[in-house]
Amino acid sequence: MLLTLLRKEILLEFRQRYAISGIVLYVFSMVFVVYAASIKVQPQVWNVLFWLIVLFASINAVVKSFVQESGARQLYYYQLADPAMLLLAKIIYNTLLLLVLSLLAFGTYSVVAGNPVKDVPLFALILLLGSMGFSIAFTFIASIAAKANNSATLMAILSFPVIMPILLTLVRLSAIALRLIQDTSYQRDIWNLLAIDAILVTLTFVLFPFVWRD
Amino acid sequence: MWWKILSVFLIVYTLIAGTLVPLKPGVTYVFPESARSGEQVVLQLHGYNSFYTKAPANEIRTWLQFDDAHAIKGDNVRVLNDTTLEARFAIPTELPNAVASVMLNAIIDHPNDGVSLLPSAIEVAKDTIASAAAWQANAISELHVKKDFSFPYRNVIYESIRNTYFHVPMWFVLMFLFIASAWYSVQFLRYSNPAQAATLDASKGQSLIDFDRKAAAYAEAGLLFGLLGLITGMLWAHYAWGAAWSNDIKQLMTAVALLIYLAYFILRRSFDEPEKGARLAAVYNIFAFASLVPLLYIVPRMFASLHPGATGNPAFGSEDLDNTMRMVFYPAIIGWSLFGFWLAQLRFRYQRILDRATGLD
Numbered sequence: 196m197l198l199t200l201l202r203k204e205i206l207l208e209f210r211q212r213y214a215i216s217g218i219v220l221y222v223f224s225m226v227f228v229v230y231a232a233s234i235k236v237q238p239q240v241w242n243v244l245f246w247l248i249v250l251f252a253s254i255n256a257v258v259k260s261f262v263q264e265s266g267a268r269q270l271y272y273y274q275l276a277d278p279a280m281l282l283l284a285k286i287i288y289n290t291l292l293l294l295v296l297s298l299l300a301f302g303t304y305s306v307v308a309g310n311p312v313k314d315v316p317l318f319a320l321i322l323l324l325g326s327m328g329f330s331i332a333f334t335f336i337a338s339i340a341a342k343a344n345n346s347a348t349l350m351a352i353l354s355f356p357v358i359m360p361i362l363l364t365l366v367r368l369s370a371i372a373l374r375l376i377q378d379t380s381y382q383r384d385i386w387n388l389l390a391i392d393a394i395l396v397t398l399t400f401v402l403f404p405f406v407w408r409d
Numbered sequence: 410m411w412w413k414i415l416s417v418f419l420i421v422y423t424l425i426a427g428t429l430v431p432l433k434p435g436v437t438y439v440f441p442e443s444a445r446s447g448e449q450v451v452l453q454l455h456g457y458n459s460f461y462t463k464a465p466a467n468e469i470r471t472w473l474q475f476d477d478a479h480a481i482k483g484d485n486v487r488v489l490n491d492t493t494l495e496a497r498f499a500i501p502t503e504l505p506n507a508v509a510s511v512m513l514n515a516i517i518d519h520p521n522d523g524v525s526l527l528p529s530a531i532e533v534a535k536d537t538i539a540s541a542a543a544w545q546a547n548a549i550s551e552l553h554v555k556k557d558f559s560f561p562y563r564n565v566i567y568e569s570i571r572n573t574y575f576h577v578p579m580w581f582v583l584m585f586l587f588i589a590s591a592w593y594s595v596q597f598l599r600y601s602n603p604a605q606a607a608t609l610d611a612s613k614g615q616s617l618i619d620f621d622r623k624a625a626a627y628a629e630a631g632l633l634f635g636l637l638g639l640i641t642g643m644l645w646a647h648y649a650w651g652a653a654w655s656n657d658i659k660q661l662m663t664a665v666a667l668l669i670y671l672a673y674f675i676l677r678r679s680f681d682e683p684e685k686g687a688r689l690a691a692v693y694n695i696f697a698f699a700s701l702v703p704l705l706y707i708v709p710r711m712f713a714s715l716h717p718g719a720t721g722n723p724a725f726g727s728e729d730l731d732n733t734m735r736m737v738f739y740p741a742i743i744g745w746s747l748f749g750f751w752l753a754q755l756r757f758r759y760q761r762i763l764d765r766a767t768g769l770d
Binding site: 335 | 696
C-alpha cells in the first residue's frame with residue numbers, strides 16, 4: 196500500500212514535470228543570486244547561506260504537496276487508502292525530493308562558491324537528516340496551510356518558527372563538518388535531531404485525522 | 410476565588426519584599442587598585458550597604474586573599490565612615506606563585522555586617538619568586554555571617570538581583586500557560602467528533618467552542634508573559650551585559666517561540682468557517698508546542714549563552730539563589746502563575762461575552 200502510494204507521488208511528479216523543473220531552477224537561481232551578492236564566501240557564511248538556500252527551496256518544494264491535486268480527488272484517495280499512509284507516503288517522497296534538491300544545491304554551490312566541507316560522510320548524513328526533518332515538518336504544515344486561501348504566506352509563517360530547532364541543530368552540525376567548531380560529542384546533537392524528528396512524526400500521525408476531514 | 414486573592418497577595422508580597430529588602434553589605438572597589446610586592450600600602454576599601462561605624466575598628470578584620478591557603482591580613486584598621494575603611498597591608502617581598510603579578514580578593518569581616526568580598530580587587534606585581542611563607546600565616550577564619558533578611562550582594566549585578574523575582578518567574582508562567590493552551594487544544598480535538606461532543610454537559614458550561622476560546626486565551630496570556638519576560642530581561646541585560654539585546658541564544662529562541670503563537674493567532678483567523686479555523690489552529694497549537702520545548706530547553710544548551718549557567722546548562726542554577734531569595738522567589742512563581750491563569754480566564758470570558766453580543770456563539 197505504502198509503495199503504491201509512493202509510486203503514485205513519484206509518477207505524479209514526473210507527469211507534471213514543470214513543477215519539479217521549477218524547483219530545480221529555483222535552486223539554481225538562488226545559488227547564483229547568493230553568489231552574485233557575496234563574491235568571496237567565507238566558510239561561516241557558506242554554511243549559513245547554504246542552509247538558507249536549502250530551507251527556501253524545501254519550503255517551495257513541499258508547499259505544493261497538498262494543493263497540486265484537487266480537493267475532491269484527495270477526498271477520493273482518503274476513501275481508498277488510510278489517510279495516515281497517504282501522509283507517510285508524502286513524507287517519504289518529500290524526504291527523497293529534498294535530499295535530491297539539497298545534493299543539487301550542494302553541487303552547484305560548491306562549483307560557484309567553493310567546497311569547504313572537510314568531513315564529507317558527516318555532511319552527507321546531515322543532508323539526509325535535514326531532508327527528513329524538513330520533510331516531516333513542512334509536509335504536515337503544508338497539509339494545514341492547504342486548507343486556507345493564502346496558503347503560501349501561511350506556509351512560511353507557520354513553518355519558520357517550528358523548523359527553528361531542527362535548522363539550528365543542522366547549522367551547528369554542518370559547522371562541525373566544515374571544521375568551523377571542534378566538538379567530539381556531536382553524536383548527542385544527532386540524537387537530539389532524531390528525537391525531535393520522532394516526536395514530530397508521531398504527532399503528525401496523531402493529528403492528521405483532524406486535518407484532512409472537512 | 411481563594412486563589413485569585415492568593416495571587417494578588419503573593420504578587421504584592423513579591424513587589425514589596427523584592428524591592429524593599431536590602432542587599433547584604435558588599436565591597437564595590439578598593440583604592441589603590443595596584444601595588445608592588447614588598448611595599449606598605451594603605452588601602453581604602455569602599456563598601457556598599459555597609460555600616461562600618463557600628464563596631465569598634467579593632468574588631469573589623471581585613472584580608473587580601475590569593476587563594477584558600479594564601480592571604481595577608483591588614484592592620485591599623487581605621488573607619489572613615491559607614492562605607493569607607495582604611496587598612497594597612499604589608500605586602501610580602503615575594504608572591505605566592507611563580508608569576509609576574511597576582512590578583513588579590515579583598516575581604517572584610519565585620520561583627521555586625523558579616524563578611525563581604527570583592528574578587529580581583531587589587532593587582533600586586535613582582536618579578537622574582539622565593540618563599541611564600543609570609544602568605545600562609547594569615548588563615549581566614551571565624552568569619553561573621555550576617556543573620557538577617559537581606560539579599561546577597563553580587564558584583565556586576567548589584568541591586569538588579571531583585572529582577573530575579575520579576576524576570577525568571579515570567580518563563581515559568583509562560584510555560585504553564587502554553588501547556589494549558591495545548592491542553593485545551595487537545596480537549597477541543599477530543600470532543601470535535603459529533604459522538605464525543607454529545608457527551609459535553611452544557612448545563613456545566615461545557616461547550617466545544619469554549620475549548621478553542623480557552624486555548625486562544627491561554628496562548629494570549631502566555632504571549633503577554635513572554636513579552637514581559639523579554640522586556641525585564643532586556644532591562645537586566647542593559648545593566649549586567651551592557652546591551653539590551655546581544656543576540657544571546659535564549660533571547661533569539663524566545664523571540665522565535667513568540668512567533669509560533671503569533672502564527673497560531675493568524676491561522677485561527679484565516680478561515681471563513683470558525684469551526685475549521687478552530688480545528689486547524691488546535692492541530693497547529695499542539696504541533697508547535699512540540700517544537701517549543703526543544704526551542705526553549707534543548708537548543709540553548711548547544712550554544713554559548715550569557716545567561717547564568719552559560720554553556721551546557723542555561724537553566725537557573727541552584728547556587729544562584731540563597732535561602733532569603735528562595736523565600737521571595739518561590740512565592741513569586743506561584744503568585745505570577747495564578748495571576749496569569751486569572752488573566753487568561755478573564756480574557757476567555759470577555760471573548761465569550763463579545764461573541765454572544767455579536768451573535769457568533
